[in-house]
Amino acid sequence: MKFRFALLVAALALALSISAFSYSEEPAQDTAAPAQEETTTDDSAPFVLLRVYEGQFADVKDGDWFAPSVVSAYEYGLLNGRGEDSFAPSGNVTIAELLTIAARLRAIYTTGSDAVIPAAKENEAWYAPYVSYLKSQNLLDNSFEGFYLLPASRAQMAGIFAFAVPEEWYTEPNASLVTSAYSSRDYIADVTDKTPYRSEILLMYRRGLLSGMDAKGSFYPDRSVSRAEIAALLTRVVEPETRLTLTWTVAPYHSVKNATLASLVKAPTSTSLPTSAKDTAAIDGLVRNMLARGEHTITLNYSKALTTATASALTQAFTSCVKTYCEQMYNAVSCRSYSTGKVVLTFSSTACTAKTLESYRAKALAAAIKVHDSLWESGTLSYDMSQYEIARTYFQWLCDHCRYDNAAADDSASHLAYGALVSGLAVCDGYTGAYNLLLKLEGIECTSLFNDSHIWTLATLDGTQYHIDVTWGDQYGRTDLRYFGMSEEQSYQCHPWGTADKKK
Structure with a gap:
């Protein structure tokens, strides 16, 4: 899509008198943008330079990592200072402020101006029109109600900005690398399935908007976002040439040889x-x-x-x-x-003495690590596979390498993961223990559910919980995949459980 903009300076100066950064019910009075002619180098770009930075922020020094971004965000009219001569680069940013910026980005990109967002009415919160605009664009729900004036986290930053500008504005130069690096668990390791806005965070890495806060791309999702970080992000949003090309080196596979139970x-x-x-x-x-x-x-x-x-x-x-x-x-x-x-x-354990159990635990773990690493080394598992596909691969492997022990007594090692992984003989708790061990070595969240006579796996794969019964999947020489990836309803039809049995 091509854009040509001739923004009215007077209207923009009025818009810029509304601070994007405020901690009270009323916005702080930042220095308004000077009246001037537009400066732009690409008349097809949706964002244009509106003013010139003249070194007015005493707390932004040449050589500061954030200095170029502060200058850029200021010249595009997206950020102002806090007072006449201060930018406060380490200052926090509220959720309301992020939403305000996101709304302005959306409006400028889609209409050429943020004039479509009206001023706040009397007795209305200064940020209310921006919130309403984002909701009208289906970019915001009510999840931030009551929290607008709280400092925003880095995760919330990603959630708010990931779709502020339509995806047509972006490419994903880091898509393949981020997928493999994240799957390796060597990079962005502090972003898990339970991290709020996980998908949005990873999307911003793929687009080159983020690179993380250390050599391993750590994101620190719960940390408050600073004004300097917002300036850097905004620059990458509006100037595609400033986006980051990641240069991480990802090992062929992630060995778990140092894992412990x-x-x-x-x-x-x-x-x-x-x-x-x-x-x-x-x-x-x-x-x-x-x-x-x-x-x-x-x-x-x-x-x-x-x-x-x-x-x-x-x-x-x-x-x-x-x-x-x-x-x-x-x-x-x-x-x-x-x-x-x-x-x-x-x-x-009912299967052995305490001393023997420690030996069994060590041997079972060693066997599971060997299975994990061999499947990765052989290419059976790869970084482009989903958790669902990885879990199905282990399901198939266990069905191929273990058989049900019909002669198992209550004190048999077949009740343990050791039986399935070392002896190749198991009953349901041995199958399930071995399977859960393999999944947890992959970083896949899982637990088990049981009734009076049976036990099976509950695993969260790619954000969705599934019931998996590897015991019943092993059908004496063939694998029955009907017992992999069951819904709760499907699982209950196979093996009912009481509410007291269900893992919360």
Whole structure:
């Protein structure tokens, strides 16, 4: 699309008197843009230079990394100073300010001017017209209601700006590299499936609008965004020639040879004493904390001794919880309750002694690492595959390399991931434990769900949760993919579970 703009200077000067950066209900009075003729080098570009920077910001020095971007954003009329001689490059930016800039970008790109956005009415928040405009363009919902004046995070910045200007304005020079680098988990590693605006963040890397804050492209999604960072981003938005070409070096595959079972569990930020056996959140936090530390005991300290019934209920609750981490191979819990209120829970396996279990755990992990690395080395797995495709590959591999142990007793190693990965024999908890171990080595979020007689996997693949039953998928020499990627409804038809069984 070609654009030709002849913006009226007077109208623009009026628009620029509205600050894009304010922390109060009323916008700060920044220095208005000087009346001048337009300066542009490309009459087909949607954004044009409107004024000349004359060194008025005392806190923007030659040599500052952000100096060229501040000058550019100022000359395009997209950012003003805070006062007559200050830019405040390290200052925070509110959500309202980001939305204001995004609305102006959209309006200028699509109509040639931001004059289509009216001034705020009396008793109306200064940013309200910009919010309304973005909503009219289907670029904003109500998720920021009540939070407009809070400092914006870098993740929110990406969410707001990713589609402010139509995608036709961009190319994606880094698309292939970002896909492989992100999949390797060596780059942009702090952006996960749970990161708000994950897709928008990665899109901005692909477009060359972002490169991260260190050599590994770390994004720091929760960190507040600064005015200097916004200036840099705006320059790359309006000037395609300033966009970044990433030069990351991605290894052919990401080896997990240094992984530990403890490293596969995300420790909670804090733990609390369970108020009862129904306090599943506290119980899960304690179990994760134990596993992430590589330990196998949990000590609780209550104000008084527990009754036998309460201690028994707690023991059962902790047993049910640890089974959802079946790749760790603990499936039994013993409890010692003292008159002082102290409770010691010891986690073990019904298949073997504690010493043997540690050996089994080490051997199962080593086998899983070997499977992972060999599939990557052979090209069976590659960075251009989705999580769904990777999970299906492991599903097929396990069905091909393990068989159901019809003779397994309650004390058999076939109940452990060790059985599936080392001996090639397993029952459902062995299959599921091995499968979850392989998925977690890939960084795929998963857990398990069980009823009285069976256990299977719940995995989040590319943002969608699926039920996966690798045990039933192994049909004696053939793989039944009907049991891969089931919806909750499909899974329930195969193996119902009670609400108490369902992993929250």
